[in-house]
Structures are given as C-alpha cells and as structure tokens.
Amino acid sequence: MSDDAATDSETPEDAEALAERVRDGELRLHELEDHADADTAATARRLLVETQSGADLGTVGDYAFPAAEADSAIENMVGTVQVPLGVAGPVRIHGAALDGERYLPLATTEGALLASVNRGCSVLNDAGGSAARVTKSGMTRAPVFRVADVAEAEALVSWVRDNEGALAEAAEETTNHGELLDVTPYVVGNSVYLRFRYDTKDAMGMNMATIATRAAADVVEAETEASLVALSGNLCSDKKPAAVNAVEGRGRSVTADVTIPQETVEERLHTTPEAIAEVNTRKNLVGSAKAASLGFNAHVANVVAAMFLATGQDAAQVVEGANAITTMEVVDGGLYASVSLASLEVGTVGGGTKLPTQNEGLSVLGVAGGGDPAGSNADALAEAVAVGSLAGELSLLSALASRHLSSAHEDLGR
Incomplete structure (x- = not known):
C-alpha cells in the first residue's frame, strides 16, 4: 500500500490526525501537503473519502511510486487508478x-x-x-481581441503582419525552448483572433504556448487600440472538435x-x-x-x-x-x-x-x-x-x- 512508500517517521495516526483537522474545519483538503509529506496527505484524504462515501479505497491507495512525484500532475491526490x-x-x-x-x-x-x-x-x-x-x-494558442470596428480590425491585422518579429521576441523571452513560427489573424466583426503557432520541441507545449502568448498579447495591447478579451478564443482549438485543426494542423x-x-x-x-x-x-x-x-x-x-x-x-x-x-x-x-x-x-x-x-x-x-x-x-x-x-x-x-x-x-x- 502507499503507506509502505512513506517515510519511517510517518504513522497511520498522522494521517488520521490530519483527517480529523479537515473534519473540524481547521484545514482544507488542498492544504494537507503543508503539514505532512505527500503520501501522508493522500492517506488522510482517502480516510476522509472512505468515511464520507462508505467506499473501500484500499486498491486506489496501493500505488507504486511516491505521491510527491505526481505533484505537478494532480491536486488533492488520494491514490491512483490503474489501467491494464x-x-x-x-x-x-x-x-x-x-x-x-x-x-x-x-x-x-x-x-x-x-x-x-x-x-x-x-x-x-x-x-x-x-x-x-x-x-x-506547431502548437497553437489563439487569443481574441476586441476592436471598435472593422477599420480598426484591419489596422490590427496590418500591424501584426508588420510586427511579427516584436511579438516573437516577447513570446520567446518566456521560454528557453519555444519558438514562434507564425501568427495568423482572423476577423469576425469587431473581434480579431490571432492564432499563434509555436515550435515547442519535445514538449507537447500547451502551457508553454499559453505563457508565451500572454507576453505577446501584452505587446499587442500596448501598441494598438485592441483590448484582450480572452487569452484563448477557441480558434486554437484545444480539446474540441474543430475543422481548423483538420485543415491547418495542431501539434504534429x-x-x-x-x-x-x-x-x-x-x-x-x-x-x-x-x-x-x-x-x-x-x-x-x-x-x-x-x-x-x-x-x-x-x-x-x-x-x-x-x-x-x-x-x-x-x-x-x-x-x-x-x-x-x-x-x-x-x-x-x-x-x-x-x-x-x-x-x-x-x-x-x-x-x-x-x-x-x-x-x-x-x-x-x-x-x-x-x-x-x-x-x-x-x-x-x-x-x-x-x-x-x-x-x-x-x-x-x-x-x-x-x-x-x-x-x-x-x-x-x-
């Protein structure tokens, strides 16, 4: 069980004490790692869930690696789900x-x-x-900007085409590996979508592209009349069926x-x-x-x-x-x-x-x-x-x- 992977100083009572503090309202589930190692925190959460639901989480709690190694992949961890x-x-x-x-x-x-x-x-x-x-x-991220009218939209498109180098400089300052490949504008009324495409090397790169695009969007706002409405305007398009991905590609x-x-x-x-x-x-x-x-x-x-x-x-x-x-x-x-x-x-x-x-x-x-x-x-x-x-x-x-x-x-x- 996961307790076997825990440190020698850890005891089941530590997990029960943490669970009791959550029940009493002293702690929240996401705060447990501030008071114990990751495996003890996961054990405490399992105890809470078992008490509340009546479920037996013994199998979920039997995992093969320290819970700390999943820190960047999950919050409020209770265990793992094993797929054959x-x-x-x-x-x-x-x-x-x-x-x-x-x-x-x-x-x-x-x-x-x-x-x-x-x-x-x-x-x-x-x-x-x-x-x-x-x-x-190329991994993509497509923020949507608000402009006053179509004339301002056309001006923004022209500015982007003339200043792609400045956008690349801002975006690439946020990463050691990512490279801005191109920016494709799309105009719908007074909305302008800029589809940024990045070479993210061996990373899938969604987070890299998002952070880089945020920096580039700041330049757009500082240098034009456009206002950022959302960092993702769904023309990326991430985790949704989209013809733009079928035609233009995304990832590889x-x-x-x-x-x-x-x-x-x-x-x-x-x-x-x-x-x-x-x-x-x-x-x-x-x-x-x-x-x-x-x-x-x-x-x-x-x-x-x-x-x-x-x-x-x-x-x-x-x-x-x-x-x-x-x-x-x-x-x-x-x-x-x-x-x-x-x-x-x-x-x-x-x-x-x-x-x-x-x-x-x-x-x-x-x-x-x-x-x-x-x-x-x-x-x-x-x-x-x-x-x-x-x-x-x-x-x-x-x-x-x-x-x-x-x-x-x-x-x-x-």
Missing part, C-alpha cells in the same frame, strides 16, 4: 525520427483492441514495415502508410484489396461525410487514447488526435493504406510524461525525455502513434470486409 497495459508488436517502423522495430504500449479497458492492433502490426511486418513522417509541427501532423501485397491481404486478412478499399470508401469516407464527421476513419481514437494513457499524454486531446483520414487504394499487386492524423498533440517531456509508470511506457519506445536534436523524440512518438493507428485501421477494416468482426469479439469473449 499491454503491448502490440514489435512492429517495424521506417520513420524520419524512429527507425526500427518497437513494441507499442497501449493502456485500455477495451477487450480485443490489443489483439486487433497486434494483428495489424504483424501484417505491416509481412509487408516490410510501415513508413511514417511528421509533415507539419503525421502520416503512416504501407503497400501490402495481394497474397498477404488474402492469406493474413482473409479478404481482398478490393473489398477493404470498398469498405473504407463507403464507411470511412462516404459514411463519415454523410454524418458530417471531422474524422474520416474507423477507430483511430482507440489507438490514440490507449497510447496517450500509456505514455502520459493529455487524455482530453484525444479529441484532436482522432482527427484523422484513412485511405485504402487498390494498386498493382496489392493494397495501399495510409492514416493521416492532422492534429496529434504529443510530448516526451513535461506533464504526465514525468510520472514513473508513463515514463516507462515512453522508454519502451525509446523516446523518454528530450531528443537530440530537440523535438526528435516527440516526432518519433507521433510516428509510433500513427503506425499503431494504421495497424488498427487495417485490422478493423479487414474484419468488416471479411465479416469477421462480431465473431472475433465472440471468440475473445468480449
């Missing part, structure tokens, strides 16, 4: 940043997902592996592809290139268009979510990560398949990547910490997620084409 972790592969990846065979770590509670991705990985290997490339990179835009020989499709996937291509066209392209979907794929979110949980990414950004298009095309002698993820927001430093278990997931891929050159580890992680997504798409689409989807779930008891 598995691996698919190894799969052969021919990327610009990641080249070689890798196991793909996936954390999920969806039975049959690992088996499906693993099948796709084996098919990719039979075809010689999958290529992957990051085609665009990455594509993985492969050409699979016809005999491999028939022997390993038990269907034909023509059948898989038709399922993809009618399901992922036409069906998604009819549904007005922003994702034209079968289940990219499954792999993105599982690899995000396994490697300490911001789970809410699966919304953007699943913004992907899958293509399947019959070519001479086989099947060409690709997955293009427009807005995959990943990092290998900062945030949840510092947690010991998630850092181990990154280590499985060989991408923990900062890369050399800077940004190469996050590029490699993006390539691995794209290849895993391609494996998942191939497996599911072929199961649909061969009409084996339901029987596969029945066989696995899911």
Whole structure:
C-alpha cells in the first residue's frame, strides 16, 4: 500500500490526525501537503473519502511510486487508478525520427483492441514495415481581441503582419525552448483572433504556448487600440472538435502508410484489396461525410487514447488526435493504406510524461525525455502513434470486409 512508500517517521495516526483537522474545519483538503509529506496527505484524504462515501479505497491507495512525484500532475491526490497495459508488436517502423522495430504500449479497458492492433502490426511486418513522417509541427494558442470596428480590425491585422518579429521576441523571452513560427489573424466583426503557432520541441507545449502568448498579447495591447478579451478564443482549438485543426494542423501532423501485397491481404486478412478499399470508401469516407464527421476513419481514437494513457499524454486531446483520414487504394499487386492524423498533440517531456509508470511506457519506445536534436523524440512518438493507428485501421477494416468482426469479439469473449 502507499503507506509502505512513506517515510519511517510517518504513522497511520498522522494521517488520521490530519483527517480529523479537515473534519473540524481547521484545514482544507488542498492544504494537507503543508503539514505532512505527500503520501501522508493522500492517506488522510482517502480516510476522509472512505468515511464520507462508505467506499473501500484500499486498491486506489496501493500505488507504486511516491505521491510527491505526481505533484505537478494532480491536486488533492488520494491514490491512483490503474489501467491494464499491454503491448502490440514489435512492429517495424521506417520513420524520419524512429527507425526500427518497437513494441507499442497501449493502456485500455477495451477487450480485443490489443489483439486487433497486434494483428495489424504483424501484417505491416509481412509487408516490410510501415513508413511514417511528421509533415507539419506547431502548437497553437489563439487569443481574441476586441476592436471598435472593422477599420480598426484591419489596422490590427496590418500591424501584426508588420510586427511579427516584436511579438516573437516577447513570446520567446518566456521560454528557453519555444519558438514562434507564425501568427495568423482572423476577423469576425469587431473581434480579431490571432492564432499563434509555436515550435515547442519535445514538449507537447500547451502551457508553454499559453505563457508565451500572454507576453505577446501584452505587446499587442500596448501598441494598438485592441483590448484582450480572452487569452484563448477557441480558434486554437484545444480539446474540441474543430475543422481548423483538420485543415491547418495542431501539434504534429503525421502520416503512416504501407503497400501490402495481394497474397498477404488474402492469406493474413482473409479478404481482398478490393473489398477493404470498398469498405473504407463507403464507411470511412462516404459514411463519415454523410454524418458530417471531422474524422474520416474507423477507430483511430482507440489507438490514440490507449497510447496517450500509456505514455502520459493529455487524455482530453484525444479529441484532436482522432482527427484523422484513412485511405485504402487498390494498386498493382496489392493494397495501399495510409492514416493521416492532422492534429496529434504529443510530448516526451513535461506533464504526465514525468510520472514513473508513463515514463516507462515512453522508454519502451525509446523516446523518454528530450531528443537530440530537440523535438526528435516527440516526432518519433507521433510516428509510433500513427503506425499503431494504421495497424488498427487495417485490422478493423479487414474484419468488416471479411465479416469477421462480431465473431472475433465472440471468440475473445468480449
């Protein structure tokens, strides 16, 4: 239990005494670390929650690393929630940043997902592996400013275009690693949105971009008639389905592809290139268009979510990560398949990547910490997620084409 990870001076009475002080109104939950180490504080909170709810939090309280190591990732910690972790592969990846065979770590509670991705990985290997490339990179933040009228809006747009260097200087003073790549203005009546895009190297970079943009926004206010209304005006767009991310990208835009020989499709996937291509066209392209979907794929979110949980990414950004298009095309002698993820927001430093278990997931891929050159580890992680997504798409689409989807779930008891 977590008490085992505590210091020798810590006793259960310490935690009970803290819990009693919260019950008496002397302390608040978030103040417990001011009076005890992080593990004792977590134990005290569990005692309080157990008393109030009647729940037994013994399993939640049985975690493998000191609670202090989660300090930057959580507040009011009571323990951890464990999600089963598995691996698919190894799969052969021919990327610009990641080249070689890798196991793909996936954390999920969806039975049959690992088996499906693993099948796709084996098919990719039979075809010689999958290529992957990051085609665009940049984390965005888009503040909204109020102006008097459209004439003032046009003046602000012109000023921004003429003074992007000054905005970059202000933004980059706030970070040792971030670099402002460009600023794109959008005008809606008397609102002006400035979409700042940054190279954040191996960090996912949302906090970096926010702090840097705050400094740049101060310059805008000081030098123009515009007034900042909100540091985020939703044109970023973070953790929401958005066409701007599908078109312009956010985080990393990455594509993985492969050409699979016809005999491999028939022997390993038990269907034909023509059948898989038709399922993809009618399901992922036409069906998604009819549904007005922003994702034209079968289940990219499954792999993105599982690899995000396994490697300490911001789970809410699966919304953007699943913004992907899958293509399947019959070519001479086989099947060409690709997955293009427009807005995959990943990092290998900062945030949840510092947690010991998630850092181990990154280590499985060989991408923990900062890369050399800077940004190469996050590029490699993006390539691995794209290849895993391609494996998942191939497996599911072929199961649909061969009409084996339901029987596969029945066989696995899911």
